[in-house]
Amino acid sequence: MCAPKPATHRLYPLGLLIALLPLFTIHLCLLLSFSENKLEWCNPYWLDCHSISATGRHGLAYFVFKGGMLTAMVLLALFWWINQWWLNNQTTKASVLIGWLGSLASLALVIYTLSLGHDGNIPYLLRRIGVISYLGLTFICQLLLSASLQRKAATQVQGRHLLMLSTLILVLALISLALDAALGAQYKRLENAIEWGLILLINLHALFIVAVWRKVDLRVTLRHQ
Known part of the structure; x- marks a missing residue:
């Protein structure tokens, strides 16, 4: 009897889910909060609108936010381990850190998500630590992956484009810090818009990585025993 052939599956559909689920969750929660009159209608990418955390504090959005983001973070950890495995097969030295750092980034946002909707100094501190750690660690992972891809002839152009997007993310973060120092209390008017922009760019970076997978x-x- 002939042994069954190993089954192979393309990974980019899973990657699309991983890259789009966080964006879908936060925008869905924003619409739910609008529709339930928990938040006033506004453009989250413009002045004087709500923070991302505000979208998941009340009503049905509270449960959707937690369910969607916790699922997204489990998948995101898997995403970075897939990237580490992929780069290891190309003998890329930088890849030894990506899986671990990506898992820590996911854990940081899990802590943020679980503390969301709870009042007090400790939940606030957990949320701040969680979101800052997530953004910083995710940026490092994306930078390492982009640089690794640029060093390979087959993905050099895509790696260069990903590095350019990483640079844009860094520039936006630095502008945010500069405006915070320069504007003081007035910075609150645009702080949330910058936060939405950073999350959008970070998830677009993941989406472009998935395009390279494709x-x-x-x-x-998958091999049958």
């Missing part, structure tokens, strides 16, 4: 036809092989 280009190189990244697959996983």
Whole structure:
């Protein structure tokens, strides 16, 4: 009897889910909060609108936010381990850190998500630590991956584009810090818009990584015992 052939599956559909689920969750929660009159209608990418955390504090959005983001963070940890495995097969030295750092970033946002909707100094501190750690660690992972891809002939152009997007993310973060120092209390008017912009760019970076998966036809092989 012939042994069954190993089954191979393309990974980019999973990558699309991982990259889009956080964006879908926060925008859905914003619309739910609007529709339930928990928040006033506004454009989150403009002045004087709500923070991302505000979208998941009340009503149905509270449960959708937690369910969606906790699922997204489990998948995000898997995303970075897939990238580490992929780069390890290309003997890329920087990849040894990506899986671990990506898992820590996911854990940081899990802490943020679980503390959301609770009042007090400790939940506030957990949220701040969680979101700052997530943003910083995710940026490092994206930078390492982008630089690794740029060093490979087959993905050099895509790696360069990803590095440019990483630079844009860094510039926006630095502008945010400069405006905070320069504007003082007035900075609150645009702080939330910058936060939404950073999250959008970070998830777009993940989406572009998935586009590279598709280009190189990244697959996983399942073998029958």
